[in-house]
Amino acid sequence: MTGQFYQDEMQAILKDQGALLILSGAIIIYSLIYAYAYKMELVREVDTVVVDLDRSSSSRQLVRMIDGTEEVKVSRSATSMKEAREIFDEGEHVGGIVVIPANFENDLLEGVQADVAVYADGSYFLIYRQLLGAAVKSVGTFSAGVEIKRLMAEGKTYEQAMAARDPLSADLHFWFNPSSCYGSFVMPGLILIILQQTLLIGIGMIGGSNKEKNRHSFQVPVALKRGGIFPLLFGKSLSYLTIYSVNSLFTMVLLHNWFDYPNRGSYLDVMALTLLFLLSVIFMGITFSVLFKKRESSILLMVFLSPIVLFLSRISWPADSIPPLLHKLAHVFPSTIMVPAYLRIRDLGVGLVHVRYEYLLLLGQTGFYFLTASVALYFETRHNRKLSQQEEPI
Amino acid sequence: MNQKEQTGYFRRNPFFRVFLREVDRMSSSFVYLFTTLLGPLIAFILLLAIFNEGVPRNLSVALVDQDHSSLSRKMAMWIDATPEAEVVMRLPNLEEAYDQMKNGHIDAVVLIPKETEKNILKGVQQEIPVFINNANILKGGYLQKGIYKTLATLSGGIKVQVAMKHGLSERQALAKAQPVKLHQHVLFNPFGNYAHFLLSALLPLMVVVFTLLSTVYAVGTEVREGTGPEWLEHSEGSIIVAIAGKLTPYTLLFLVVSTVMNVVLFVQMGTPLRGEFMLIALGELILIMAYQMLGVLLVTVTSNLRLALSLGSAYSMMALTFSGLTFPQFAMPAMAKAFTWLFPFTYWVKLFISQAIRGEAVVYGIRFLAILPLFALLSVAILPRLKRILQNENYWGKV
Structure with missing residues (x-):
């Protein structure tokens, strides 16, 4: 079952130029252009x-x-x-x-x-x-x-x-990023934001377009059986996870090597954290995609948030300086939890033990969005069945 | 005389027919309200809230005091008193401090070695090791500045005290402590802090992003829903009138948004306004129109609403990086420098710096204004293609 839904979703993505550009082209273009722009450093x-x-x-x-x-x-x-x-x-x-x-x-x-x-x-x-x-x-x-x-x-x-x-002289040591490179400071976090925002917009586009075309004919009967919603959710999620594993590999490994960004942590820890992050974003995206009636709405509503989410994730602006309420609200986005933990692993080279608090928080968030995504999909398919029954009066 | 005759005129005039048709369309869906008014205002509020503090304050510092003297206590107090730093924990050794930094609890460690006070009294130089987490260079920079200044002030104070003990006057002692003094002046001191500097670029960026996206959406929907012929019917077949009538409601709404922005920038944030305000306001109008026409261009070239939206969002967002405000143009590599000229936003930033911050002669500002209409002309040149797309069923409903 899951396999069938997986194929369906993949085909929907591949057929859709706009979504394909957002889900795969944008990552490569954005990250390369920004990496080049910030290479200027000083x-x-x-x-x-x-x-x-x-x-x-x-x-x-x-x-x-x-x-x-x-x-x-x-x-x-x-x-x-x-x-x-x-x-x-x-x-x-x-x-x-x-x-x-x-x-x-x-x-x-x-x-x-x-x-x-x-x-x-x-x-x-x-x-x-x-x-x-x-x-x-x-x-x-x-x-x-x-x-x-x-x-x-x-x-x-x-x-x-x-x-x-000078009786008392300050003897300054920089423990990490001693050369003060702007690129190594901002890019690793920026990559996460780009991954998250394109994923949210992309899922919204596909979700919206499914709704427009109303082509859940195959999914409806299966999905409404007891527990039937899960193959649909898994199939969808797996297809995005496939694409974003490639994207992550490109940005987090290749790009990091080309531009010499900090890479002190172990890849295993990075992977453990990234997997959870991607899942959380995907489930969040599926939850919200149900709300978009038109496929364009996701892009219109999400694009302007990108720089705001970037600042809220504490990359270039310390959390203590952000109003506490706003910082709490920002935890809606997985990036707010992910970015500081991820940067500590990659910049400071700490192990998962040192980011356990964030890891658990992210785990909780993933669980939460998993539930909301299941509920959202359930109601959507039920809604679609009603529509298709009305259309076919036989 | 009357209303009837007036509406009669409005009903007959093709420009107003398209204009009124658009107002009707806009009131039919929430998307229009969001992309023209709600979205920009929400963005403004969020950005202002984030940067409310101006500069990062009270970054977390750990103290490893191995001296336990009155001097070391004084040092801790002074560091705590600097606006940049706050002593949040005292730890027995450096290893523990390193661990705390790894956990993300502290950003810097100050180590006061044993015998610090004794050494100072003996006249032996004492180094105070300071360890700063520079993974975040913004925080690192602030901490470096704050801690360094505190220690230098303490050190200078000790020197002046010693010199005065030897019988020098305070003025002589000061001259002895610091033979050359540097006076720092800022030309066009525009912003008290980095946050305001960022906001002066981020707020207009939001206007630009929403202008481009709302235009692409408004024009692209006509292609998608196949309402092109009806639209052209209202304008009596003229694509120029069709575009003018359709975009004017948006132009007016974004003028409202940019007025709000001007109030925030110049009144609330106190950005200096040394040049001609009318030139800045005119620049905003032309900037909005240039991005509207670029939106038309995107739809015309791609004839695909979603592709145009994707490209448009990338194009409008990237304008910030290449505007030369966060990183000066002349320091960029040649290719990036050439790239900067492709964004109308760049010219507006230049106009803003010239007229608001530097207060240059009007002539300097007008140069940048003159370039903006070129972007619109580019789009006008391919309007005939848009007309064909609107009338050709093959393009409709595809996406």
């Missing part, structure tokens, strides 16, 4: 204008240090702030201005605090962050150098000077 060598009003060896050294950072390139110099501002306003790519005041070297020699100013373009967030970061880093290093020289001139040893300069 903005390097932001063009910067320097106004050196001191023109001393110290100021030139500071300029060289700023130029030496990978974030910034000193591309132009100006003689006044006014001129720098003109260059900035004309050039589309200039990220900001650094001003070194007159008397810079003098102040340093006399032990007076010298001021350096940086003006960063706030209209592009990334540029702003890069320039500011580079300025803080190079001025900090320069300042430390001056201090150490001074302390050593007072007769301290290098070690003593270091200690006196």
Whole structure:
């Protein structure tokens, strides 16, 4: 029985260009395009204008240090702030201005605090962050150098000077993703969201179209027998699971390898979690597909939710900052539970034991949607039988 | 004079006949209400709720205090007091902290080694190891900034205290502690935080997504249900009038939506408005019309409603990544850079930055506005094909 329903559903998918594009083409196209787009990772060598009003060896050294950072390139110099501002306003790519005041070297020699100013373009967030970061880093290093020289001139040893300069120093370690790659940070979670959203839309499309064509002629009598709904549910689910196993293999294994995304966990754990996730999404999709009268409705109602579900899954926005009620409501979507657990397995390399809480939650959710999907299918087939009886008055 | 004569005019004029026909169609189904008004408003509310906080606050930090001194207690208090971090647990060793991080309970660990206070008093430099989970670079970045700043401030305070003990004035002590000070200025400081920055792109994206999808649906349904000939009958055979009359109700509704968006952006969020507002409003109108015409184009090219919807949703969503707002255009590889020009959304983002944030001369803004109608022209060029599709039974009801 299940086999017959499986074939039916597969054929329905293959015949439907729109659904086929969503269920298989979209994954490949989306994930490749986004992976390529996020490969850009960081903005390097932001063009910067320097106004050196001191023109001393110290100021030139500071300029060289700023130029030496990978974030910034000193591309132009100006003689006044006014001129720098003109260059900035004309050039589309200039990220900001650094001003070194007159008397810079003098102040340093006399032990007076010298001021350096940086003006960063706030209209592009990334540029702003890069320039500011580079300025803080190079001025900090320069300042430390001056201090150490001074302390050593007072007769301290290098070690003593270091200690006196910074009695308490932060020794930062990054445990995971130390290179701060944007792609490795956002893509693994994004892949899950793409899988979920396309699956929900795709199932909605097929479900809606079944309703339109009302072609449950074969399914009706069998499905309404006691327990008969289950072969229908299994057949449907298995066909989506088949397609999405291929999709998962492509995105979670191949794409991960090509773009060097983190892969510390064992594949067995990843599989155990992904299987549950896919099942939960499929049952959820089948439950909701009953609600769509037209096959287009699923896409119209679901598409705009994709970026919202992404943010709700805590990939790029911490859960603590989301209103608690909204975060609870977001648990309707399997991704909300799946993403944090999945990322810990893949990024941090933990075992299933460390994600047991999420695993159980996901298991519960899958069970819940299994029940709702069975109920939904039961009522749908009963409804369809009534319709077909009305149509065939014999 | 009267109503009768007026309705008479409206009944005779082909444009209004199509317009009124569309209003009738729209009131017949919930889908239209959702894609034009409800959907965008729900999206706005959800996005605003998610980004309500502005910046991530109070990320979870564990403290491993092996010193148990007054200094280490002070350090813990200071870290707890930074807006970015909150000390949620104290653990005896690093192994346990590592385990907690694996369980997802904490995002950073600060280790205060034995003898920290003693070393500082002796004048020996003391390193404070900090371990940050950087798998989430946004959280990692905030934590790095917060913890680093706290420790640097503490360190600076100790230095100034030591220098003042040696008889320096506070000003001298400060100069000694930090020979060069960096003053940070932001040009066009547009947003206090990253959330508002994201919202300024996400809200218009939602308008664009719904505009495109509702248009594809409205036009595509005519092909699917074979109502094309009747539609053209209302417009007296003119495809131009048919399209104009059909799309105008949507244009008006999306103008309402974009007005709501403007209120949220400029009044509620306080986004600066340094340039010409009329230019931004005009840009929104033209952006909406450009995406409407692209919707017509999609239906015409595919002659398949669902395929057009699938392509349309991908095309409209991707506009965000390639708009150059989240990642500046000039830093993209050549192919991606070329790609950015294919989305009308890109030009609107440029117009928005030019006129709202930077307040450039109107001429700069108009450049971007001038490109948008080209997308619409592309669609007008193949309207004859749409007419054939609408009249040809072979295309109907297929999907």
